[in-house]
Amino acid sequence: MVDFTICTCENAVLHAMDTMPDERAMDRVAALFKLCGDPTRVSILCALSRHELCVCEIASVVSMSSSAVSHQLRLLKQTGVIHSRRQGKAVVYSIADGHIEEIFRLALTHAEEEQ
Amino acid sequence: MVDFTICTCENAVLHAMDTMPDERAMDRVAALFKLCGDPTRVSILCALSRHELCVCEIASVVSMSSSAVSHQLRLLKQTGVIHSRRQGKAVVYSIADGHIEEIFRLALTHAEEEQ
DNA sequence: TGAACGATTGAACAAACGTTCAATCGTTCA
DNA sequence: TGAACGATTGAACGTTTGTTCAATCGTTCA
Numbered sequence: 155m156v157d158f159t160i161c162t163c164e165n166a167v168l169h170a171m172d173t174m175p176d177e178r179a180m181d182r183v184a185a186l187f188k189l190c191g192d193p194t195r196v197s198i199l200c201a202l203s204r205h206e207l208c209v210c211e212i213a214s215v216v217s218m219s220s221s222a223v224s225h226q227l228r229l230l231k232q233t234g235v236i237h238s239r240r241q242g243k244a245v246v247y248s249i250a251d252g253h254i255e256e257i258f259r260l261a262l263t264h265a266e267e268e269q
Numbered sequence: 270m271v272d273f274t275i276c277t278c279e280n281a282v283l284h285a286m287d288t289m290p291d292e293r294a295m296d297r298v299a300a301l302f303k304l305c306g307d308p309t310r311v312s313i314l315c316a317l318s319r320h321e322l323c324v325c326e327i328a329s330v331v332s333m334s335s336s337a338v339s340h341q342l343r344l345l346k347q348t349g350v351i352h353s354r355r356q357g358k359a360v361v362y363s364i365a366d367g368h369i370e371e372i373f374r375l376a377l378t379h380a381e382e383e384q
Numbered sequence: 385t386g387a388a389c390g391a392t393t394g395a396a397c398a399a400a401c402g403t404t405c406a407a408t409c410g411t412t413c414a
Numbered sequence: 415t416g417a418a419c420g421a422t423t424g425a426a427c428g429t430t431t432g433t434t435c436a437a438t439c440g441t442t443c444a
Binding site for chain 2: 166167169170171173174175176177179180181182183184185186187188189190191192193195196197200201204205207211214215253254256257258260261262264265266268
């Protein structure tokens, strides 16, 4: 499958292949980034980074329908990025993982610096 | 557009809205994450995090066609994540931004820890 | 010059995505 | 209980995405 005859510098290729991270880890990274790679979900996460909020509150903050927000919350919850808890009629969401929050904050700082 | 009458805790909503980051910054974050949210691009970035590599070398490492790789490289370059330089017939790519590399490494560590 | 090679491009296609809409579920409280 | 409210779900849709294929560009070196 891999054809080295076209490449002049085989060592770099071989070393790169040897030191490539586990494919499952890379897939998880991609899945995590993909999840954070949508403006709606980014704004949801920004909102949740201050307070825990219920669905309709999030919908208010990001100016979207509860339905649309709920669909996105499902994805975020599936991957363990956020957490939910029922409180009477409302379901309250919050960010579940500290790592995520850190990565997220770092990216936001980067984006704000960049201007 | 925003209807507070359905929400019991208006303060949380108002505070969240007040402290929301700039929309452009959030869009940039989303764009960056989206860019890193594809298995092919993740593996390309992993390969490049060791050495600079030309297109066909990258194609070898990630087991894809030069064309497919080239399309992805174009996206990564457009957003300033990678850098290119012609060297004879080959075009050599490398990671351009330290921040990106840091965010990326953090996410990879997180994904590997998680198991 | 022209053949060979690596890289890029654009059209085309299937797959995946995000939102809307309508229907339904779960909880509360007259 | 049943009306009201918030949340969830599934189908449908238009859009976006990633890959393939074929054509083209840019560079090198006989």
